[in-house]
Amino acid sequence: MRKPELIERLSHLVGDTGLVLDAEGQAPYVRDWLGKWQGGTPVVVRPRNATEVSAVMRLCHQSRTPVVPQGGNTGMSGGATPDASGAQVILSLNRMTRIREVDPVNNTLCADAGVLLADVQQAARCAGRLFPLSLGSEGSCTLGGNLATNAGGTAVLRYGNTRDLALGLEVVLPDGRVWNGLRGLRKDNTGYDLKSLFIGSEGTLGIITGAMLKLFPAPAGRATAWVGAESLAQVVGLLTRMQAACGDRLTAFEMMSARCLDLIVAHVDGAANPLSARHPYYALLELSDTEPSGLPTMLESTLGGALEAGLIQDCVIAMNDSQAQSMWRLREGISQAQMRAGKAVKHDIAVPISRLAAFVDEADLALMSEFPHLPIVNFGHIGDGNLHYNVLLPLDVAPAEYARLTAALNRRVHDLVAQRGGSISAEHGVGQLRRDELRRYKSPVEMDLMLMIKRALDPNQLMNPGKLL
């Protein structure tokens, strides 16, 4: 279909205000927020509800127009950016911002895909419940993007990934049909788990327009601590000990290396090591509970036992909210510190927790020998086996050199990850970023299974082409 006709027909479906046609208006849609990917589009379409999404998809299906679904455009892997052909329509969910229903007795919340994650959290809070998904970008990312990428974050240890937090979906299929799978059930064994298939499929199988989410009892209090340890093996040992003693109260267990904290202290205003000495590794722990009165004692005695056993070197427990927030600000300051300190070659990897320490030892050695001048910035969600094992290049590194080193470092690190049975994209998704690498690390059988499903559900290959597969 020619562009003028496509646009005219789209304007009938969503109204003129539902289309973004001018280059200036399109600018924030055709480029990812990191500025890594830039594409073009004939039109950004902004439907108001699933019925309009359905109509748009039917038209795109008939006219064989490829579609790139987009939420808050905060992804890390270029999954929501169109290619440079200018042929891919961007379908933005950013006008679908309705919280449809909160049911505190069923512990569910139903919402449009375009709702900001922070607004979902807030709606749950207003009902005296918790929606635990929590990310750095929660003020600008959308529920639909969280679902499409199966977003992770800092509460996965206790509450799981986005997939674990959804009970049902509403999805517009590539041919425009609407699958209403918005069930609010904890048990439903009536066929294939379609919901889990669409979650994490990065817009390549259909467009998630709504979701039924799980809510949880709101914790009534927290206890937070900062720990210094001699090695990553010790940090992992502490995790095991904390889980045994505190069970589900352990809501977060974050780790950063000494060099990572150094960067934060150097580049983030007001940041300081909560401990008096420098330690090779640090951990940030949080306990939470619906009945929190015992938390400080529990945290104290568990960490006290770990200190006595020589498992950790030092620790400090936050005495109040403000101290706890200071500890979390260190964790949250990593991105900013990294950006100021250099150009990061990022890895979002996971390995089994029991192999984490050995993996890092081996990777550190390999990188120090091959790339001796490049500092490693290692931090992550240890409780999930998820490391952001990044490497810093100078801020003024030439683009070609940056590309060369990125490829070389990715290859070295990801080969080691694969050897340990790990994942090359733990929480950020594949998008454009890891698409070529995926073929290197997935077995042919697994690639073929995914392609069989893709061909079955999107035979014309119109959904988010060039992403994931």
Added chain:
Amino acid sequence: MRKPELIERLSHLVGDTGLVLDAEGQAPYVRDWLGKWQGGTPVVVRPRNATEVSAVMRLCHQSRTPVVPQGGNTGMSGGATPDASGAQVILSLNRMTRIREVDPVNNTLCADAGVLLADVQQAARCAGRLFPLSLGSEGSCTLGGNLATNAGGTAVLRYGNTRDLALGLEVVLPDGRVWNGLRGLRKDNTGYDLKSLFIGSEGTLGIITGAMLKLFPAPAGRATAWVGAESLAQVVGLLTRMQAACGDRLTAFEMMSARCLDLIVAHVDGAANPLSARHPYYALLELSDTEPSGLPTMLESTLGGALEAGLIQDCVIAMNDSQAQSMWRLREGISQAQMRAGKAVKHDIAVPISRLAAFVDEADLALMSEFPHLPIVNFGHIGDGNLHYNVLLPLDVAPAEYARLTAALNRRVHDLVAQRGGSISAEHGVGQLRRDELRRYKSPVEMDLMLMIKRALDPNQLMNPGKLL
């Protein structure tokens, strides 16, 4: 392929001891344990490992031989019983009983599909961990069957269904290829969630030969209580209150009606109402914790508050393990009591928890008016919204009358379930039992999505024909 040739070639693949050919030996395989379904098979094949399963499936694929995978043969829906044609080979996993690895640091356990659930639980316990899946049949059901049916049970409230308890799978595809997806990762966003697709697919997409399971910190103690309430709405109110106060400590929240307890007391030796008076509804609650010292007080004060608020009528807290076991024996005695009291027309349904009480009111009314002489036996996992809303027919009901009433009752109950956004198979799966009904209650879009996936992964329709779809 002719039967003698098929058998000869199979014997080359798995050895003579791997085949069951005589009618007597086949008897326990061709009939389900409830005696509801009876079929025939040319041969029961019992491979010893995934490589043998792969070879068998390759042969079946080449010879277009349909295959029925079977675990412990303890299913409720006829999903593991071949049809009467005598053409379907039974592939039993019962020689694949190896616990492959327990990793207490990663909190994972890797096992063959043929391992008994009780043996998985035991292996976890030996490592100081918990594998929480717990069913009445745990001494005879297998992990593979639990995965294929996404089994539920009494711990779903806290730990989720089987799908939530698996991190990775090994699956032999219909054409004999092996997908090794045995990853032990909490985060892995590298493509479609194939694992969740095979789990709950009831053997219609491939054969699960191994799994990587999640383990949990072992609770160090429990507190158990028995509650009497005036209505189901009160029981649901108590659930909400308990969740707010106790959070994740609430491990079980079971319900039974007065009539259900009457049956148990009448038919199970030594069974008695733990309370002095009869109440319209009862709940059995369990708290557990890694640090259990506060549990009795917490249970007492929460139930005390509920009593004072008039939310419940009476309650008793187990003072020791033996009292707790007596309470659980009542719950576990339901099947036996039902079998002795009559022929049950069973429903394994779920509705949103907020609609449970209204659903039961409406269903009770409808059934009492249409089937005034048939007692309703209502019990279930209220914490998951899952009711076993059964109806008792006389033990000597004529087969034709049993069939007629079953169909009429199923229709009445399931129509009401569907109106409330519920599921007609919460935990037992579809199998042969609910296959025809599924088409009535699923949308055409959802049926079509499932069929598209089935055709893509099993184009020759050889996997467990006649089940689910």
